[in-house]
Amino acid sequence: MIIQWLIVLAPLIAAPITLAAGKWKRNLAGIIASLSIGISLAISGITYFGVSSGSTYQEQFTWFSNVSYGIYIDPLAVTMALMVSFVSLMIHLFAMYYMGKDPNRHVYFVETSLFTAGMLGIAVSSNLLEFFMFWELVGLCSYLLIGFWFFKPNATAAAKKAFIVTRVGDLLFLIGIVALYEGITTSALSADPLGIQYLITHSSAVLAALGSTKLFFVTVMLLGGAIGKSSQFPLHVWIPDAMEGPTTVSALIHAATMVTAGIYLVARVYPLFVAAGPDMLYILAILGAFTAFMAGTMGIVMNDIKRILAYSTISQLGYMLSALGLFSIYGSAAVGISLYHLVSHAFFKAMLFMSAGAILIALMDLRDVRQMGGLWKKMPVTVTLLFIGSITLAAVPFTSAYFSKDTIISASWLYYSGNGSIMYALPWFLLELGSLMTVLYTFRMFFLVAIGKPRSFLAEHARDPPLVALIPVAILGFFSLVFGVFQGSFYNFVSGFSVSVKPVPLEIELIPLLMLVLGVAVAYLIYGTGAWSRLKLSRLPGYKFLKNKYYLDRLYTNVIAERGILPLSGAFGSFEDSYNTANVRAGRGVLSFGSLLRKLQSGIVENYFLVIIVAFSIIFVLVDLMGGF
């Protein structure tokens, strides 16, 4: 057993201890959970130094047949583990304030530490099946945490929705695993067909074994899992509703960590996606870019501060997915580029959510940005942190997202210019538009929250939370601002070779900045000055379409669920009913048959011998008839 097991085991073991201790003393729960994640962080840190000096940590045990379990830590895994444990630790510390008065907070910490264990398990799994099990664990924890305030009907509905929608993705993922396993095992290529290490080092052998069609199918299925978890189009519908959970949950699960698991899955088995061919990579690029744009447009019309951030998360995840499609530009360094945005996004989105959480506490859970206003004066520290998060999200130069996101946009231009065809311009085009959307919704939110006059009683009386509580947020803010410094070294570390950022024409490089200026200007003119309340924006063409989230929710519930699945389930239900009745009848019959049989048991020994003689005569005849004698 190598020490790296503790990365997963520390929070996993801590979960029941947290429960027990929390039952005894509520406040102990947060401390124990945070400590256990601190251990994970410390060991991830140690592992980082080991990995950066060139070693790979792994240990596998056979689980059954040719499926193993264990840990496999390479630069990619340790990056993920570090990010998860660090952000999770910060959020746990903040949650001790945020959840400080909840009577069930010990349960909250049990669930979050279990969640963190699952997430770290995903990061360091050595086997795809093990990966899947942790993947399900985080899905379960997400369900539990979204519905944490189960007395709110919205929250339970959102929890169910999240669970069911991600379930679609999980099913696809499982099908992918099965197809992959079947393909590799039948050609008897490997002793450990689902081992991550095998998959990423022998992708060409896998391609040869499965054939390109089947491998394409497998990767599509894996991608299906990824878009369910990472809420990409068309399975993105669950995240906005998931905002019904505690804000720290949104920060931890639906911004920084769990939703990145899908991206991480693609990154983890990236060689398979590469082997599946350029079409697969194009799908990644275009799907991500489309999601980035589409979610951005919806973010503009939302009024709930957490939902704005939720759509922003979907959009940013789109950038990460898109970056993974740019293999033809950066080779396998595309993983590094995507991961870099993933990590910087984790920093600034977690801090955005936590500052929003601090605002919501001050405003007694009033989430409508239209009723906020003027908070910069009322709660200066919190809103300053929100400002830092906002400029990072909008990719203002020299913040971390400026390096991480604009690199992706530039690379998508190269993707077009390298391939020439207009089809390849689409990702670039959508990503550029997406960045405009990002600026628009970000500053719309910020201006509505921060400047102008307070537009409600609650906003007038808002106060900063205790500054101690904001320390974790500030730490994340610091990283959001300065993380860009590590761009080059990050790429090199994750890719394992020296990556140079490819230059693009200056005019192309300037487009995102132009978008930034344009976006801030428009947002200020409409939302900074109070003009929005006079303009009838909702009359604008397309507003209704966006407000209704492209009618996708309606398509899923009204058409697919109500017209398709409900009648089907009704049919199954009535079949089930009659089947059950038949079952009950059969059961009754068997029971009375049993009572009848017990009548043989008369208690009189003489009869027993009679039974033996009769029964054996019958048995002898039977044996003879069946050709025994």
Next chain:
Amino acid sequence: MTLIAVPGWLESILPMIFVGFAGFLILAIGMKVDSGKAFSSITFVALALSLVSVVWQSYDPVAGSLVTFNPFNAYFAAILIISSLFVTFPALRNLTERRDIFYSLLLFVTLGMLVASFTMNLVVMFVAFEAVSIGTYVMAGFHKTRRALEASAKYFFTGAVSTGFIVIGLSYYFQATGTFDLTAVTIVSRIPLLTALAFLIIGFGFKLAIFPMHQWAIDTYDGSENSVSALLSTGSKILAFMIMLKLFVVGFPLLGQSVFIFFTILAILTMTYGNISALSETRLKRLLAYSSVAQAGYMILVFSAVAYAQYNGMSAGYIQFIVAAGMLYSLIYIFMKGGAFLALNSIGKENPGLEDISGMGTRSPALALSFTVLLLALAGIPLTGGFTAKAWLFLSLINVKLWWLAVIAILNSAISVFYYFRVISYMYRKEPLSGVIISTEKSVIVPVALAAAIVVALGIYFYVIYFILPFVGFLVGG
């Protein structure tokens, strides 16, 4: 590894010496003093020493003529000793008089079991088997209640008949093969061998309680004291199973098909009869007795599968795997069944019914949990040893392509879940009855909890069968 520096032959019979000596010692002490604690302790120590000397000795591969010391035999010897060990202390609770006799009987019964396990000679086996039977007749009626005496009487009558069947079967067997030594069966004459087969199945089937020779068992398990029921349904049953294993796997080489059909019919009838009758049973001990009939049905699937593999000319590996599954089943079975019977000790009432166990979950959580584990194991729920046992047994059936038989067995297993779960639901979901005392003494809980713990351990260590497989080679040559 040699424990004590003794000659090889002495080392081999050391287990029997411990047990037999202790039996006489208790009789001698019993003339002067009557201390149940002393007797049970002596018994326990003797059995433990015997177990240790069985497990930790190096067996010379040289086979004797009448007794054969090899790991296969030692495996069963160990199981049988454990089944006696398990009832040693619990039996003390309900013993009021002549405790010396009871414990010396227990030891002599165990001695008989040991002799039977260490022989491949049918005559020796028969004598040892009878020694066990006679000892257990006395034990069944030892408590002199009306129910116990009736149980003992029925047991004795049927036992006497079964002895007759065995003796006749053995004489036909000798006529057919010319030997009583199972390892030396060569000349086979078919007709007397068939007759011997039928008689021996009936004779030994009594002890194993397979349909239709099971009826005494229901009454006897029900009427005897709990720890005696435990011994009867574990030790004496596994003894019969072991003897049949030796007899039918080795002794009837050319009759594969007959053995197969015979045992398949019996297995299906036994399983189904036991499970279906238990469904509507409301007396706990009878319920467990029916369940033990059903378990016997699972066990004799081993013979069907072996015979099927033999007459289809499958290689010895297949047969070894089946036999190993049967051996594993016996090991896990003694813990499940023995523990379950001993758990009934806690109910301060004779002939307890389902309703008497109500509320055990709140009155004695530890005991209720352990009992639940044992019942789950009997039902074959995963993560308990019962699942391990059944899974390997059914897998071994599938391995020789007896799919349909495995399906029948699995369906039976599914039926059995009903009555086990009903007991569990009574324990946890019903309010306690006022007039019933549920004891929470350590002497009741410890053996049950221990059995439950072992069952869980065997459930988690699923691959335990690979530990057993090497032993089979001494019965079925590779």
